[in-house]
Amino acid sequence: SQQGEEDPQALSIQEGENATMNCSYKTSINNLQWYRQNSGRGLVHLILIRSNEREKHSGRLRVTLDTSKKSSSLLITASRAADTASYFCATDTDRGSTLGRLYFGRGTQLTVWP
Amino acid sequence: DSGVTQTPKHLITATGQRVTLRCSPRSGDLSVYWYQQSLDQGLQFLIQYYNGEERAKGNILERFSAQQFPDLHSELNLSSLELGDSALYFCASSSSGAPNEQFFGPGTRLTVL
Numbered sequence: 740s741q742q743g744e745e746d747p748q749a750l751s752i753q754e755g756e757n758a759t760m761n762c763s764y765k766t767s768i769n770n771l772q773w774y775r776q777n778s779g780r781g782l783v784h785l786i787l788i789r790s791n792e793r794e795k796h797s798g799r800l801r802v803t804l805d806t807s808k809k810s811s812s813l814l815i816t817a818s819r820a821a822d823t824a825s826y827f828c829a830t831d832t833d834r835g836s837t838l839g840r841l842y843f844g845r846g847t848q849l850t851v852w853p
Numbered sequence: 854d855s856g857v858t859q860t861p862k863h864l865i866t867a868t869g870q871r872v873t874l875r876c877s878p879r880s881g882d883l884s885v886y887w888y889q890q891s892l893d894q895g896l897q898f899l900i901q902y903y904n905g906e907e908r909a910k911g912n913i914l915e916r917f918s919a920q921q922f923p924d925l926h927s928e929l930n931l932s933s934l935e936l937g938d939s940a941l942y943f944c945a946s947s948s949s950g951a952p953n954e955q956f957f958g959p960g961t962r963l964t965v966l
Contacts, residue, residue: 781855
């Protein structure tokens with residue numbers, strides 16, 4: 740089963756508005772990552788937040804992590820039409836010899852209208 | 854450009870056939886991961902190799918196999934293909950150190966007719 744689940748499934752906003760996507764997960768994590776995917780293309784790594792971090796910024800991106808609630812949010816400020824894509828959260832949960840695999844959610848489809 | 858290359862970009866084949874997908878990781882990355890993305894299952898981890906050795910297995914069917922060669926490129930072999938195997942197959946690579954930021958290739962779109 741999927742480890743992470745994004746919410747909402749789809750989000751439609753105007754350029755200049757902020758977009759917030761949420762991710763919930765089930766088990767303890769080493770870190771949580773957000774990826775972006777343009778239609779049918781490869782995933783692009785956006786940002787990684789470690790389990791002992793609460794907030795991280797990268798340009799127009801802000802990620803928060805609440806390990807007590809097992810949830811994370813991705814905020815894109817001042818959105819642009821070029822931000823239109825699917826956004827996935829991925830959790831890194833394994834320990835020891837199997838360290839490495841990522842568990843992805845179903846993604847949030849973001850549409851930004853000009 | 855992530856630095857991870859995958860070939861071919863598209864593959865159209867018939868049921869029962871066998872195909873090989875190839876991946877070259879980023880220079881210096883020892884870990885290679887294979888993922889399958891389909892509409893009904895989403896993004897699923899298939900298998901991981903680290904410096905030539907199998908490290909972890911996920912939801913990989915017995916009809917599928919993979920290997921990583923001494924030059925660190927990897928191949929995913931899919932045999933006795935079924936309609937349901939139609940999907941995007943991604944390869945990702947990462948360096949050996951933590952944390953595990955993975956860099957994805959552009960994917961191979963497999964269509965089984």
